[in-house]
Amino acid sequence: MRTSRSSAGWKSALIAVGSAAAGAGVGVALVKRAIDRYVDPWKGRVAAAGLVVKSAQVGEVGLSYAEGPDNGPPLVLLHAQHMDWFSYSRVLPGLSERFHVFDIDYPGHGATTVPADYPMSANRIGADLAAFIETTVGGPAFVTGNSSGGLLAVWLAANRPELVKGVVLEDPPLFSAEYPRIATTIADRSFATCAEAVRAGITADDDFLLYWIASNKKFFTNNVAPGTASLLTAAIKTYRRAHPGEPVDVGLLPNDTVRLLLRGMDRFDPRFGAAFHDGTWNKGFDHADALADVSCPALLLQADFSILADGTLNGAMSQEDADRAVSLLRTGSYRKIDATHVIHLAQPEFFARTLEEFFLDHEA
Incomplete structure (x- = not known):
């Protein structure tokens, strides 16, 4: 946090x-x-835009997602850790006018179901998301992800390039989420609570x-x-x-x-956060190697961050992390945004406009 x-x-x-x-x-x-x-007014707006909550069986995973009308190229949305598909509600009506939106609860989150022994790792979740894009989306898509969702977007672009036409990486914790450095970030305070919950037998x-x-x-x-x-x-x-x-x-x-x-x-499975805390989520997923393997157009968005007095990173990436990430991308660009970590909630109009301009530019 x-x-x-x-x-x-x-x-x-x-x-x-x-x-x-x-x-x-x-x-x-x-x-x-x-x-x-109380009823969130955006529930009605999302429904009026034609978004429908659905589910798809992908191997052992019952993947929950919201799908919009076919108004353009497919766009896959991957939310931040601790959130679910509805975090995008403020941008869904606008995006659904120009894209065919697939807004996914990836494993560990929302209404998606997994077996009790499902491994919470980038490699397993990434493979299941790739299968979803193949079978349900039906072909290559634009992908954007926030935070942990941004890491999954990197995984998809690096490991399944034929499925990803372009990516927008919304303040992902590149390098900072890798073990053991994760222990020097403020996010790990919440992940440590997740690990304690798992040890206490707390389940999804x-x-x-x-x-x-x-x-x-x-x-x-x-x-x-x-x-x-x-x-x-x-x-x-x-x-x-x-x-x-x-x-x-x-x-x-x-x-x-x-x-x-x-x-x-x-509706969060604490095993997901615990896997960040102990490093198993990134096992076999080296951020630098993956970024170097991304061949599609990529835009990295960095939100505000600070370094606390004790050296703790209060944010997703330091400036050095962001600079390193962009230098590794083959066709990468970068924007620094004066916003908190979930940019699509802090600045929804900017976020929706950025996605439309970047993706539709490359679609043309």
């Missing part, structure tokens, strides 16, 4: 919940009603979201306010009672990234 802007997002979001709940009985009742009745069917909040009480106390974790837990339980079986969406949180992170964490 990042600090700086993301901490400010957590703080403003949870202060909103806390302020709303500060009153006596009537205030609490109003807060409960607001939580119970258990309540990892509340486990994660309880394990990070100190973060919430230090960066938001004392009691924040308890307040957030209560809000989540209230939503679940009103919306059984649905992904968590606490509407009183005004920050889209925070809300959609909680939604994704509600």
